[in-house]
Amino acid sequence: MSTDSLSDLFVSLSNALVRGHETIVVPYSTLKERIVVIFKKNKYILDFTVEGDIKKTITMTLDNSRHRKVPTFRRISTPGHRVYVGSNEIKKSRNGSGIYIISTPKGVITGYEARALNVGGEVIGEVY
DSSP states (O other): OOSOHHHHHHHHHHHHHHHTOSEEEEEOOHHHHHHHHHHHHTTSSSEEEEEOSSSOEEEEEOOOOTTSOOOOEEEOSBTTBOOEEOGGGOOOBGGGTBEEEEEETTEEEEHHHHHHHTOOEEEEEEEO
């Protein structure tokens, strides 16, 4: 059992994309679901569904096209080291080729949306 379920999500997704899997199933949490919505909106995954009543899971459908570069998922804020930024401290990820995922009072959003809404928060991770 891991103490950092978001790192498990990032690693599982990265490994499944490298191996060419069509789907991946991860344990459910509300925070994971909101992050997966961002992945879908930014086309890192094709689709996802939440299944189960008591023990929920998130099933993600992955893009297996070989012409596409496999994205790198990086956890920034960990349980032992939280990283917070103000709205004016949010930079572009990899010169605009990636996204930051930030937990703000407005919800879990990308760095671009946080800058537009003028809110800061905890930097969960980066995808590039």
